[in-house]
Amino acid sequence: MKLYYTPGACSLSPHIVLRETGLPFTMEQVDLTTKETADGEDYYIVNTKGSVPSLMLDNGEVLTEGAAILQYLADLVPEKQLAPKAGTMERYRLMEALNYIATELHKSFVPIFNPAYEGAKEAAKNKLTVEFDYVDRLLTQKPYWMGEQFTVADAYLFTVSCWIEAAGLDIRQWKALDQYRQKIASRPSVKEVLAEEGM
Numbered sequence: 001m002k003l004y005y006t007p008g009a010c011s012l013s014p015h016i017v018l019r020e021t022g023l024p025f026t027m028e029q030v031d032l033t034t035k036e037t038a039d040g041e042d043y044y045i046v047n048t049k050g051s052v053p054s055l056m057l058d059n060g061e062v063l064t065e066g067a068a069i070l071q072y073l074a075d076l077v078p079e080k081q082l083a084p085k086a087g088t089m090e091r092y093r094l095m096e097a098l099n100y101i102a103t104e105l106h107k108s109f110v111p112i113f114n115p116a117y118e119g120a121k122e123a124a125k126n127k128l129t130v131e132f133d134y135v136d137r138l139l140t141q142k143p144y145w146m147g148e149q150f151t152v153a154d155a156y157l158f159t160v161s162c163w164i165e166a167a168g169l170d171i172r173q174w175k176a177l178d179q180y181r182q183k184i185a186s187r188p189s190v191k192e193v194l195a196e197e198g199m
Contacts, residue, residue: 001025004054007197011053016155019189021077067098070152097153136174158184
């Protein structure tokens with residue numbers, strides 16, 4: 001497998017999960033401005049959306065969208081318990097979590113990082129504050145998003161929580177989230193990934 005990524009972007013979450021799985025993989029960095037890979041290839045040939053992450057499978061198929069990639073990787077190694085078993089209510093709860101992180105957290109950062117949305121930055125920060133208030137309340141009740149076990153939802157939440165300071169927000173206002181992020185950052189897989197991506 002090959003992961004197409006950009007350092008610090010949302011591709012960080014499948015990078016973490018790949019390390020957690022122990023599966024063999026390679027990586028190819030993508031410049032999201034030029035849409036070129038580190039090898040000088042046109043990234044649109046790999047992913048016509050031009051976004052990361054993309055996961056090229058061993059059979060040549062390309063899987064896109066972080067939430068789908070995360071679940072695919074988890075299902076390759078069910079013994080690691082990175083996702084509940086497909087078809088169970090717990091798996092639907094995981095899907096619920098991934099959708100929330102993608103739509104309410106991840107996408108709310110877009111106006112902050114994209115100059116085209118200059119007039120929407122304050123509204124985005126206000127929305128993120130409300131959404132992270134919810135996340136903080138959730139994390140006061142359990143150590144990980146799904147309960148007692150680290151899952152792919154935690155890799156994704158950790159990734160978007162790493163953007164909080166860049167958005168001009170202070171993570172210290174969310175005590176449980178702050179402690180959670182420190183806990184996730186201390187995992188060997190996460191330490192390795194952060195070092196590899198220069199973060």
